[in-house]
Amino acid sequence: MGKSSIDSKLCIRLKQTRMKRGYRSGRAFALSHHIAVNTYLNHENGKRALSLAVVKHYAQLLEVSYIWLLTGEELVDVVKEAAI
Secondary structure, three states: OOOOOOHHHHHHHHHHOOOOOOOOOOOHHHHOOOOOHHHHHHHHHHOOOOOOHHHHHHHHHHHOOOOHHOOOHHHHHHHHHHHO
């Protein structure tokens, strides 16, 4: 069974954010944060599921909202939609 479109978009956002933060490779990011390289690469490539705890951890390391990593939307956007 393939990844859902949400999972693949999360992986894309994870990789794009990592690159924007100056990490040229997933390996460099993983090593600099003492994360098992294969684990991180499998997360970034969508070969291994990400738990909410892991998404929150990556978001903290990359200095972005975990809501944004999960959905592509800022928390403010999500709250506004809920109010409509």
